[in-house]
Each structure stands twice: as structure tokens, then as C-alpha cells.
Amino acid sequence: MAPDDFTFDALILAGGRSSRLGGVPKQALTYDGATLLQRTLDAAAGARSVVVVGPDPGPLPAGVITCREEPAFAGPASAVGAGLAALGGTAGQRPAFTLLLACDMPNVGQAVDALRRALGPGDGVMAVSADGHRQPLAGIYSTGALQRSVRDLNSRGALMNGSMSALLARLDVQLVTVPAGSTDDVDTWDDAAALGVAGQEPSSGSGPARQQSIWEADSEKPG
Numbered sequence: 001m002a003p004d005d006f007t008f009d010a011l012i013l014a015g016g017r018s019s020r021l022g023g024v025p026k027q028a029l030t031y032d033g034a035t036l037l038q039r040t041l042d043a044a045a046g047a048r049s050v051v052v053v054g055p056d057p058g059p060l061p062a063g064v065i066t067c068r069e070e071p072a073f074a075g076p077a078s079a080v081g082a083g084l085a086a087l088g089g090t091a092g093q094r095p096a097f098t099l100l101l102a103c104d105m106p107n108v109g110q111a112v113d114a115l116r117r118a119l120g121p122g123d124g125v126m127a128v129s130a131d132g133h134r135q136p137l138a139g140i141y142s143t144g145a146l147q148r149s150v151r152d153l154n155s156r157g158a159l160m161n162g163s164m165s166a167l168l169a170r171l172d173v174q175l176v177t178v179p180a181g182s183t184d185d186v187d188t189w190d191d192a193a194a195l196g197v198a199g200q201e202p203s204s205g206s207g208p209a210r211q212q213s214i215w216e217a218d219s220e221k222p223g
Helices: 036-043 076-088 108-118 143-155 164-168 189-195 214-220
Strands: 008-013 050-053 065-067 097-102 124-128 134-142 174-177 199-201 210-212
Touching: 008 036, 008 076, 036 050, 036 097, 036 108, 050 076, 065 076, 076 097, 076 143, 076 164, 097 108, 097 143, 108 124, 108 134, 108 174, 134 143, 134 164, 143 164, 189 199
Parallel strands: 008 050, 008 097, 050 065, 124 174
Antiparallel strands: 097 134, 124 134, 199 210
16 A cells, blocks of 8 residues: 555646547546546646646646657657656656556546555556456556666667557556446547546537537436
């Protein structure tokens, strides 16, 4: 279990293409009155420093920094590398651990609580759902181990378009079963409807875009 004075940085990935959402940025979708990015920032509360990796997210809380992987859309491993470099430029000593989150899981705060409770020896902890689905973008990892992995992939020309599996392959990571639904993510409009996430869905025709509201989504849930 992480001690009460556990210190960490947070790295939030918010730079995907959102191709199955018609290009609508996931971080701008809303759930329970807040954007998915804001909910992810809330899940990272207590971090020494926070970086959001992706296109301009608009106004952010004071102290949150932003950066972008180069080139854009170069994959999650490249984005993690960019985020770690940005955090390395902040003042003060780097914490031993970095919380890594994607911005498309509206209930990820519950997963973070479970991960913090489970953190022990090794290179970190990764969320896994009750049905066994691993979510590497909901994890707390050794900062040093992540940095070494980024350098290794970069030295082999494998960082650009590299996967999270490749980035974490050499880390000693413990799988932690997290609360049901806490790592459910939004990849499609059907996902958004099932989770009660709202957003402006692009129109397939020439008419105005349809507003996918929380109430619409609720009405579409089975039962």
C-alpha cells in the first residue's frame, strides 16, 4: 500500500485521433457535468506535477503543463516519452512513481484509488477489469523504469508508433483488479451512450449535428 505521504507525478494522454468518434476530441466529452479531461485531472489529485499530452486542451487548472509528442499521433509510447520529458523540466525532485492515465475513462478515479492501495515492491501496478482486460493507460509506474524503457525504444528506433505493450514489456508490474466499470472507456458513440457520456456527434449528412446527451444515453441503456 502506498503511504499517506506518497508522492507522484501524473501524465495524462489526450492526443488520439478519436477516429471512431468522427474526430471529436475525447477530452471534451462530458460526464456528470464535467469534461472527461477534468474528471481525469480530478483522478490525479495530489500529484506533484501534472502534464497533459495532446493538442491544445483549452483552459487548465493552474500548474498543469501541456506538451505534444512529435510528430503528432506518433502513438502512446511516444506520447509517454514526451510527457516524461516535460515533467523532467519541472522544478524539484522527481517522484519515484508516475500515474499514467488516458483521458477517456469517466470513472477512472475509482481505479486510481485501488491502484494506490495496491502499490508495493516492483515497477508499479496496472489496472485490470474483473473479466481480465488489462488497461495499461490506468497505472502507476516507476518513473525511472519508464524513462529507461523510453530510452531503450528510442535507441532502437521503436519509440515512434510504439505500443504500450512494448513500453512496459520489461517492467515488473503487478496487475490489480479494479472496481467494475472504472476502466470502461469511450472509443465509439455507442460506448458514450452506454456510459452516459455526452458530446456533439458529427452529422453524417448536411443537417446539424446531433447532440448526444446524458439523458439520451440513459434511455438507450438496456433494462
